[in-house]
Amino acid sequence: MIDLKLREVKEDLSAKELEVAEYIIANSQQLKNISIQALAKLNQVSTSTILRLCNKLGYRKFSDFKIDLISSMPKKISSEVLQDDIHLNDCLQVVNQKVQMVEKSSIDETYSMLNSDDLDKAIDLIINGHKIVIYGVGSSGLVGKELEYQLIKIKKDVNCHFDAHISRNIVSSLNPHDLVIIISHSGETPECIELLKLANKQNIPSIAITKMGQSQVSNLANIVLHTISTEHVSRVIPIRSKISQITIVNMLVTNLFIKQYDEKLLSKTKKREECKYP
Structure with missing residues (x-):
């Protein structure tokens, strides 16, 4: 689009x-x-x-x-309800409708901007990365923890710490066979920029999940997966950016599971089903 x-x-x-x-x-x-x-x-x-x-x-x-x-001629993904922020005097039903529309449009727009080649390269970097460090601030950090949890399922050596000092120390110990993943909506988060500069200095591959457009984070990362930058709802509740980041993470993880779906994972899935449905 x-x-x-x-x-x-x-x-x-x-x-x-x-x-x-x-x-x-x-x-x-x-x-x-x-x-x-x-x-x-x-x-x-x-x-x-x-x-x-x-x-x-x-x-x-x-x-x-x-x-x-x-x-792919552009198709408008819009609604009048999305032209206004959620107001303090909105009733519960109106708020719910607006949140629903914001989430739907965020997923659709993220998919429309997706570069499949970059996503495929990011998947390969994750598969081949011996150790993986994920970092983000605020809600981006929470998305990072979700990615960490999903990567643990496929037995990756992964760390996602909210403390920038801990992350910096871990990145300092990495080598070119490892990987750094940065999640930053603005693309200008100082801690994220510092970690990417450190990764580049040590020739460590990096992936950035950040909004489309020029930013220090997008310029420093090897692979950039773009999220939407518009935020109609107040950034106090970053619905659009967070949903967009989660969409990228879900695409990454789903494709990773497909590529890594070996006999061990198949056995694990069957055991889980047997425990749930004896």
Whole structure:
């Protein structure tokens, strides 16, 4: 969904990049056979401007951007109820309806932004990682604990501590065969940035689960899995960002279980079923 991705990174675009993006969306049906050179000439910009726009939207090449634009025309995932925050004078039923709509749209939008290649690479890093350190602050840390619990099920050596000092000490002991996973909605959490810099210094692979757009966390991580950045409901209750992070974690874990589903896990599943349904 190009319009969704544009909305997520709009603040990071230059004036020329924004003009090109709006032109592409307005003329998407006519862009099937257009080259990057022709598009640049039509908008009176350089091809490097268009490539920067594609990179900011999560595409490595212009051709990837064009294929996505043509093959999956944007569909609006919106509702009037999502245009307003939850108010203090809302009744219980209205609050519940708004929360439901926020959660549904968060899952749909996260799926729409998902880069399958990056997800597959992240899965391989987790499978091959000898030791894994997960870190996040606040609600992101709670999502990290959920990921830790799920990875323990497939017998991974994983740690998720809320204390940044403990995490820093553990990361200091890692090597290039290990892995660091950072969860940060803003992408600017100081502790997360520090851990990624430390990981890079020691050549430790890293995965970041963070909002779409340019940030220090996304620039430092080897693999970035994007979550949605819009937060209609007050950040005191970060429903959208948390649901988006959980969606990414569930996709990671489900695919990991499928790839790691060996005889031991099959036996464990059967024993659990037998205990529950003798």
